[in-house]
Amino acid sequence: MNEPLIRVTGLTKTLKGQDEPRTILAGVDLTLHSGESIAVLGRSGSGKSTLLSLIGLFDRPDGGQYLLGERDITRIAERKAAALRSSEFGFVFQRFFLLKHLTAAQNVAMALVNGQGWLPRRKRRARAMDALDLMGIAHLAKHKPPRLSGGEQQRVAIARALVREPKILLADEPTGALDTDTGNIVVEALRSATDRGCGLILVTHDHDHAAKMQRMLHLDHGVLAPAPTAVRA
Amino acid sequence: MMRLSGRFRAALIIGGQGIRARKLRTFLSMISLFLGVLGVVAAQAGQVIAHRALVASTELQMGVDGTQQIYVQSAESTGSIVMDTVAGRDDAVALLSTNAIIGEPDVRPVNEGGAPLDGSGGGWGPTMNCDPQGNCVDPNEGKPSGQAIELRVVALTGDVRQFRPLRLESGQWLDFGGAPSMAPRLVLNEAAAKGFAMYNVPAEMRFQGATANSTPRFTGVVDDGNSNPQAYVRSDELLNWMPIDVLTNPMFGTPELLAAPTATDFVETLRKKVEALGDENTLYINTISAEDMMPGEIQMMRWVFLGVSILVLLIGAAGILNVGLATVGERIEEFALRRAVGTPRLLLAGIVLAETLLTGLLTAMAAIGAGIAGLAAAGKLFGDRQPMLQNVTFPWEAGVAGVAAGLIAGVLGGLVPAARAARIPIATVMRA
Numbered sequence: 001m002n003e004p005l006i007r008v009t010g011l012t013k014t015l016k017g018q019d020e021p022r023t024i025l026a027g028v029d030l031t032l033h034s035g036e037s038i039a040v041l042g043r044s045g046s047g048k049s050t051l052l053s054l055i056g057l058f059d060r061p062d063g064g065q066y067l068l069g070e071r072d073i074t075r076i077a078e079r080k081a082a083a084l085r086s087s088e089f090g091f092v093f094q095r096f097f098l099l100k101h102l103t104a105a106q107n108v109a110m111a112l113v114n115g116q117g118w119l120p121r122r123k124r125r126a127r128a129m130d131a132l133d134l135m136g137i138a139h140l141a142k143h144k145p146p147r148l149s150g151g152e153q154q155r156v157a158i159a160r161a162l163v164r165e166p167k168i169l170l171a172d173e174p175t176g177a178l179d180t181d182t183g184n185i186v187v188e189a190l191r192s193a194t195d196r197g198c199g200l201i202l203v204t205h206d207h208d209h210a211a212k213m214q215r216m217l218h219l220d221h222g223v224l225a226p227a228p229t230a231v232r233a
Numbered sequence: 234m235m236r237l238s239g240r241f242r243a244a245l246i247i248g249g250q251g252i253r254a255r256k257l258r259t260f261l262s263m264i265s266l267f268l269g270v271l272g273v274v275a276a277q278a279g280q281v282i283a284h285r286a287l288v289a290s291t292e293l294q295m296g297v298d299g300t301q302q303i304y305v306q307s308a309e310s311t312g313s314i315v316m317d318t319v320a321g322r323d324d325a326v327a328l329l330s331t332n333a334i335i336g337e338p339d340v341r342p343v344n345e346g347g348a349p350l351d352g353s354g355g356g357w358g359p360t361m362n363c364d365p366q367g368n369c370v371d372p373n374e375g376k377p378s379g380q381a382i383e384l385r386v387v388a389l390t391g392d393v394r395q396f397r398p399l400r401l402e403s404g405q406w407l408d409f410g411g412a413p414s415m416a417p418r419l420v421l422n423e424a425a426a427k428g429f430a431m432y433n434v435p436a437e438m439r440f441q442g443a444t445a446n447s448t449p450r451f452t453g454v455v456d457d458g459n460s461n462p463q464a465y466v467r468s469d470e471l472l473n474w475m476p477i478d479v480l481t482n483p484m485f486g487t488p489e490l491l492a493a494p495t496a497t498d499f500v501e502t503l504r505k506k507v508e509a510l511g512d513e514n515t516l517y518i519n520t521i522s523a524e525d526m527m528p529g530e531i532q533m534m535r536w537v538f539l540g541v542s543i544l545v546l547l548i549g550a551a552g553i554l555n556v557g558l559a560t561v562g563e564r565i566e567e568f569a570l571r572r573a574v575g576t577p578r579l580l581l582a583g584i585v586l587a588e589t590l591l592t593g594l595l596t597a598m599a600a601i602g603a604g605i606a607g608l609a610a611a612g613k614l615f616g617d618r619q620p621m622l623q624n625v626t627f628p629w630e631a632g633v634a635g636v637a638a639g640l641i642a643g644v645l646g647g648l649v650p651a652a653r654a655a656r657i658p659i660a661t662v663m664r665a
Contacts, residue, residue: 049660078578079577082575082578084575085575087575091573093663097567102250106250111574113243114576116575117239
């Protein structure tokens with residue numbers, strides 16, 4: 001197998017609220033390779049989204065080690081983390097987070113106007129159109145989000161995540177707000193990204209969607225383990 | 234550099250998108266700011282226009298900024314000292330004044346003493362001829378009233394316009410290059426020109442104490458800001474007809490010199506020569522300062538107006554701040570998303586600041602446009618009654634002040650929302 005894209009070992013995270021500190025992750029180990037897809041299952045509040053926010057550099061772990069390729073980014077500074085989020089990661093969220101005042105194409109292109117390098121408007125538009133085309137919704141480029149269905153909006157969000165050609169795609173319950181059929185289309189769109197060498201981590205409650213990934217992991221009591229067979233079934 | 238440029242452009246693009254997405258809100262936040270910026274523009278424009286008018290008038294009557302205005306107490310041989318010292322200097326000019334009567338021979342002038350010809354200020358009475366004991370006689374006593382005008386004649390040793398920018402209204406200014414003419418060439422001021430238009434008189438020019446009367450030639454008319462009739466002439470053309478003492482007669486004032494700020498050696502030489510005449514014969518030197526030409530009332534009005542404007546500006550900035558904070562609260566997901574796709578915190582702050590700065594700039598443009606239009610309208614409506622408003626141009630200083638006020642309000646109103654936008658946590662927002 002090829003070199004791992006990311007490798008986390010012994011990752012811990014404790015949330016310090018008003019009450020007693022609550023351990024969310026208690027030593028998570030995870031390796032993701034290029035072209036590999038992993039589903040992370042678990043109950044609500046089990047820490048799936050927290051794990052994804054640590055991997056996506058939205059937040060920093062309390063302990064453990066996080067390697068991106070060979071580079072240790074466990075305690076990376078925010079400025080460098082922003083650059084890595086731009087160059088290495090793509091994110092898809094349950095609630096799409098499309099900007100209502102922009103068209104679908106502009107929503108995709110917004111990921112290219114982030115202060116990490118500069119592309120002229122024509123190139124930005126071309127890349128946004130390519131990403132929308134990949135999702136099969138190029139014809140909706142001029143539509144604003146309120147005129148799109150949930151599935152179409154999520155595919156615009158996936159196009160936005162893919163437009164910078166990330167190495168790692170992180171999807172946090174991307175089908176949570178969609179019906180089963182639309183969810184299947186979205187999961188297939190996400191999975192197809194792995195055909196182009198992208199690593200995918202999908203956080204989901206849906207076992208059917210999880211089953212379409214190469215590996216299924218289960219997060220329970222802050223520890224990540226291969227999903228039990230019963231769950232797989 | 235490229236990176237900075239990319240971030241700058243990104244901030245402008247996203248800021249512009251933000252404004253376009255919230256047109257009504259941006260417009261509403263611009264209204265109070267508009268009044269503040271307009272106040273600053275009006276205060277600055279009013280002050281500059283008033284100052285400009287005042288300076289222009291003072292420059293005509295006293296001299297341009299930095300000019301050394303020198304008065305020499307009249308005494309025997311003062312005239313010779315002045316003429317000898319100023320001879321051959323390009324950076325200093327002597328102005329020797331006396332009164333002359335131009336018109337019919339042997340008649341009393343229509344404006345005795347050189348009073349304004351329109352009668353303003355009343356009659357001044359005749360210029361008396363007094364001896365050192367104080368015995369005075371009227372030189373025109375017993376003469377019949379006739380067609381003659383009394384005016385002040387200023388004899389110049391060089392071109393005075395480098396120090397006093399007299400505005401040529403018609404004809405030609407004095408030529409100091411060639412040989413002096415036996416018929417003295419005079420350039421009249423507007424008051425004198427009006428007088429000679431009213432009284433079409435045979436032109437004989439006579440001075441008290443002159444050896445002979447001469448025939449003057451009028452070559453041009455200038456605006457010198459003086460309402461009394463006055464004429465300018467080359468000193469050497471007068472000195473063909475009279476001794477220097479006539480031009481330094483203390484009854485008509487003291488000799489005046491205008492010197493460039495750099496003519497320190499000239500001033501020192503003159504001082505030494507005059508002081509050599511005796512203790513009481515000293516120089517009085519006044520250096521003209523444009524800043525000192527601002528009367529206290531205008532300064533006070535300017536500060537009061539500016540104070541009120543700044544207050545309104547602060548209210549405008551508070552409006553932007555209020556809208557900015559509400560907008561950041563509304564756009565929390567957008568900013569978190571932008572951070573998620575790699576936008577640095579600094580750029581996020583820059584986006585919010587770009588929006589408030591663009592709002593401030595647009596407001597400033599609108600206020601400056603209103604100021605220009607208002608000034609043009611005021612010129613048309615009140616130009617006849619207020620000479621200050623005739624052909625007045627919008628001062629660039631007011632434009633700069635307006636832009637600065639708009640940008641300052643933009644920064645003041647945008648800083649806190651920008652800081653809040655930069656601190657939005659991605660994980661908390663995206664998980665909610």
